[in-house]
Structures are given as C-alpha cells and as structure tokens.
Amino acid sequence: MSRNLNDPRQNRRLEQIQNQYDRDDDEAMRALLATENGRQVLMRIARNCRWLGDPWDATSVRVTDYESGRRAAGLDLAAWIERVDPEQFMALQREAQARDKAAAQTRAAANLEKDEDNG
Secondary structure, three states: OOOOOOOHHHHHHHHHHHHHHHHHHHHHHHHHHOOHHHHHHHHHHHHHOOOOOOOOOOOOHHHHHHHHHHHHHHHHHHHHHHHHOHHHHHHHHHHHHHHHHHHHHHHHHHHHHHHHHHO
16 A cells, blocks of 8 residues: 555654654663663763764864764664663663763783882
8 A cells, every 4th residue: 555645644644653662662761771781781872973063173074974974873862862861861871971981091000010020
C-alpha cells in the first residue's frame, strides 16, 4: 500500500507508530543510563563524537566540516540523554570525570616510575 499524504487517518496512524518507536527508544536509553557500564559506554560514544570539542581546523575546511558533523552527532546524543534522564546525565559526567582523574593519576605514577628507572 502506498502512502497517501492527504489521508488524515493514515497520517495519524503513522504518527502513532513513530511516537511508539520514540517511547521505546527512550525506554532503552533509560535502561542504559540505569547502569554505570551503560553510562560509561554512552560517554565514550559522546566523546568519540567530540561533543565537547572544538571542530575548527585552521588548515582545512574539509576537516572542520567533518569534525562539525561528528560534534553535531555528539550534541544530539547528549541532548537525548539529558532529555530522557537529567539526573543520570549528571551522573554520567561525574563518573567520566572520576575516571579521567584516576587515569591521569595512573599516567603520572607510570611516568614517575619510568623516570626513577632512567635516573
């Protein structure tokens, strides 16, 4: 059956179907956000999309355009997470900061050990 854009009944039904998909997706996002592992993976994806980065590259318009597209995807993901569960969005950021701090301390300790071995 082809779509008739002028059929209000058909349009309402398609809108209902899309709304149900959106609710299901939001529920799946809530399930991810309910676990620390889920929040960790979502933050990794957002960071890989450079949602907090600057897309500007002074040497290449093409690179700037590419990075702007990546960042837009990251911003969309972050907005979705925040809309679905603002408290878990904040938890996701706190946990990421704690992991970053622990990683920095580990790197600093590894560098000290390396310096002591060379000294």
